[in-house]
Amino acid sequence: MDDELVLLGFLVVAGAIMVGSLSANRRHEQTTRRLNLIERKLDALLDNAGVTLAEPDMPEVVDLLRQGKKVKAVKTYRERTGAGLKEAADAVEQLSARGPL
Structure with a gap:
């Protein structure tokens, strides 16, 4: 019985870690996509204004x-x-x- 509880606890913790990791990855991907979009817009504005860095x-x-x-x-x-x-x-x-x- 104690072994079953330990295993169940382990599975719950492992599941929580996986869910948290997936959520963090999703947020990171969203942030990366938004940053890429902002960079493309900024590049287009600079090109349109004839500005080179x-x-x-x-x-x-x-x-x-x-x-x-x-x-x-x-x-x-x-x-x-x-x-x-x-x-x-x-x-x-x-x-x-x-x-x-």
Whole structure:
């Protein structure tokens, strides 16, 4: 009987944790979708106004590129800017394409 109660308690706790996790994931996905929409709108407004943003000064990223550490440069760019993988890879590629670093 005691083993059954312990098992039942464990199952209840595990179920509660799963429900809480699913709810948190759902909120995170909703927030991500809303943020992506806001970013697209902001990009459209900037494009329409003819405004371009300068790339942030990233000496550590440039140093990594000089060392031939492109993957680490992309990772560092992402950490510093919060950019996604494609955006960071494109930015690092543009840095390396500018010529001698």
